[in-house]
Amino acid sequence: MEKKNLAKRIFMSLFGVIICAISVGVFKIAALGVDPFQSFMAGLDKLIPLDFGLLYIIVNALLLIFALVIDRHYIGIATFINLFLLGYITQFSYQFLQTVIVEPSIFVRAACLVVGVVVICFGSAFYMTADLGVSTYDAVALIIVNTWKKGKFQYVRIFTDIVCVILGAALFVLGGGKISAIPTIAGIGTIITAFFMGPLIEFFNVHVARPILAKE
Numbered sequence: 001m002e003k004k005n006l007a008k009r010i011f012m013s014l015f016g017v018i019i020c021a022i023s024v025g026v027f028k029i030a031a032l033g034v035d036p037f038q039s040f041m042a043g044l045d046k047l048i049p050l051d052f053g054l055l056y057i058i059v060n061a062l063l064l065i066f067a068l069v070i071d072r073h074y075i076g077i078a079t080f081i082n083l084f085l086l087g088y089i090t091q092f093s094y095q096f097l098q099t100v101i102v103e104p105s106i107f108v109r110a111a112c113l114v115v116g117v118v119v120i121c122f123g124s125a126f127y128m129t130a131d132l133g134v135s136t137y138d139a140v141a142l143i144i145v146n147t148w149k150k151g152k153f154q155y156v157r158i159f160t161d162i163v164c165v166i167l168g169a170a171l172f173v174l175g176g177g178k179i180s181a182i183p184t185i186a187g188i189g190t191i192i193t194a195f196f197m198g199p200l201i202e203f204f205n206v207h208v209a210r211p212i213l214a215k216e
Contacts, residue, residue, distance in 0.1 A: 008213060012130040013078035014085075019123030021086045023116045025093030029101050030112035033187030035120070036161035036168075036194070037137045042185040043171030056087025063136035071147040076133020083136065113189050121197055125204035129213055158194075165190060 027034040034042060041059065045052050060083045067075055101108065134142065141157045144150050151159075165186045172185055 005213075009130040009132050010077060012126045012209065012213065013081050013132050016123045016125070016127030016130065017078070017081050017086055018089055020120050020127065021089035022093045023120035023123060024086075024090040025097055026112050026116035026119060027189055028090075028094045029097045029104060030109045030116055030189060031184040032109055032113045033183060033189030033191070034185060034193070035197075036164040036190060039168035039186045039190055040164040040171070041168070043168035043175065043177075046175030046177050047171045048175075052091040053088030056090070057083060060087075060136045063140060067136055067139040067143065071139075071143050074134050074139040074142050075136075078127060078130060079133035079136060079139070082127075113192070116189070117192055117196065118200070120193070121200035122204050122208070124197070124201045125209040126212075128201065129205055129209035161194060 024034060024038055027038070028042075033039070041052070041056060044059065045055055048055060050058075064075065064079065064083060101112070104112065137160075141153060141160050144156050144160075145153045150156065169182050169186050172182060173179060
């Protein structure tokens with residue numbers, strides 16, 4: 001029974017990460033802003049001439065080392081699934097969507113933003129309900145709060161998110177991006193993910209992910 005439950009949790013983690021990665025590709029097509037960590041990654045991607053998938057692994061490997069040294073409690077199977085798969089799946093889905101959705105209008109971009117938010121929340125519900133570790137970025141705020149006893153999680157997370165957005169915008173400009181194009185990586189989509197992801201993830205947790213995990 002325990003092995004069956006573990007197998008289901010691993011599958012849910014894998015499924016959740018894949019869905020989240022695809023959603024980031026949709027966010028990129030919308031070009032109206034992505035979640036804070038992806039804002040940072042987008043800026044870094046503009047500056048450093050590496051494939052996004054490889055760059056994502058390098059950055060998360062550094063964060064993983066930090067988490068392993070300070071408090072490895074938050075690291076699990078899902079952490080490594082996220083580390084090795086999300087970047088490459090995001091890169092593939094974005095490149096594929098670019099061949100399907102060519103020069104999208106503002107209405108199509110807005111629709112992609114809505115779809116991206118719903119899809120990333122759906123995937124996150126599976127990933128979180130599986131409870132097999134968190135992403136290396138999530139681990140940073142948890143360590144600051146629970147290990148270092150510095151502040152409350154919601155405020156620390158807001159702080160780390162703001163730092164990511166600022167760094168992402170700065171790196172984007174340093175990489176040759178126009179200031180007027182910053183909203184494509186840190187815009188309305190970033191604000192929406194900050195305020196609406198929590199409730200929507202909980203909705204999918206309650207109505208989809210938890211019932212699937214509990215089902216025999």
